[in-house]
Amino acid sequence: MIRLHHVPGSRSMRVLWLLEELGETVDLRSWSLTDGGLRSAEFRALSPAGRVPALEIDGRVIFESGAIVEYLTETRGRLAPRPGEAERADFLEWLHFAETQANILQNLNIHHIFLRPVEARSLALMKLDTKRLAVTAQALEARLTGRDWLLDEFSAADCMMGFNLEALFRFVPRADYPATAAWSARAQARPAYRRAAERGGSSAIYTQDFYELPDG
Numbered sequence: 001m002i003r004l005h006h007v008p009g010s011r012s013m014r015v016l017w018l019l020e021e022l023g024e025t026v027d028l029r030s031w032s033l034t035d036g037g038l039r040s041a042e043f044r045a046l047s048p049a050g051r052v053p054a055l056e057i058d059g060r061v062i063f064e065s066g067a068i069v070e071y072l073t074e075t076r077g078r079l080a081p082r083p084g085e086a087e088r089a090d091f092l093e094w095l096h097f098a099e100t101q102a103n104i105l106q107n108l109n110i111h112h113i114f115l116r117p118v119e120a121r122s123l124a125l126m127k128l129d130t131k132r133l134a135v136t137a138q139a140l141e142a143r144l145t146g147r148d149w150l151l152d153e154f155s156a157a158d159c160m161m162g163f164n165l166e167a168l169f170r171f172v173p174r175a176d177y178p179a180t181a182a183w184s185a186r187a188q189a190r191p192a193y194r195r196a197a198e199r200g201g202s203s204a205i206y207t208q209d210f211y212e213l214p215d216g
């Protein structure tokens with residue numbers, strides 16, 4: 001039995017999507033970001049920092065989405081180059097790049113959506129993180145220009161962008177990044193992505209398509 005601890009629209013989408021690509025059957029346990037459940041002793045026994053995803057698999061629990069993605073490709077044997085194979089270093093780079101970008105997206109989520117009262121927000125940090133996000137978006141755009149996927153073929157590195165795909169164009173304009181927009185549409189049209197999105201549920205985070213910086 002494989003059980004994924006999940007929040008709709010969060011980084012656990014990376015794992016749900018990859019499990020669908022791998023044809024694995026998964027039991028889904030959904031949590032809320034806001035009701036305190038992730039801080040409970042029950043959940044922190046699974047994921048000590050109180051974060052999703054956590055995956056129960058092969059008689060243990062694994063937390064950290066990057067570790068889970070690597071474990072699944074190693075033990076389920078597909079969708080990633082092996083050590084020593086061509087593109088292995090590229091695979092690792094883009095796997096970890098996803099988390100660099102996701103951390104900035106998470107900061108913007110906190111400022112635009114979760115932090116209350118709104119006076120507690122720092123406009124300086126919101127502007128800084130929007131600029132830092134644009135730098136990562138430019139890097140992604142450069143990588144994807146002239147190619148369909150992050151590696152020569154579709155891989156688990158693309159799945160690792162599962163949360164980023166949902167979040168990126170909420171904070172930087174889609175029109176500025178045409179290769180990334182085309183890749184995102186290609187990814188979201190994959191049958192496994194669609195199954196994961198349907199099973200995982202609609203985003204528990206966003207209520208707007210785009211979040212402008214506040215005036216000031």
Ligand SMILES: N[C@@H](CCC(=O)N[C@@H](CS)C(=O)NCC(=O)O)C(=O)O
Pocket residue numbers: 007010011012033038050051052053063064065066099163
């Ligand atoms: N590096 C971790 C980050 C996990 C993470 O921060 N997940 C978010 C959802 S996208 C979360 O659980 N947030 C809950 C919180 O910060 O309280 C990973 O990739 O698994």
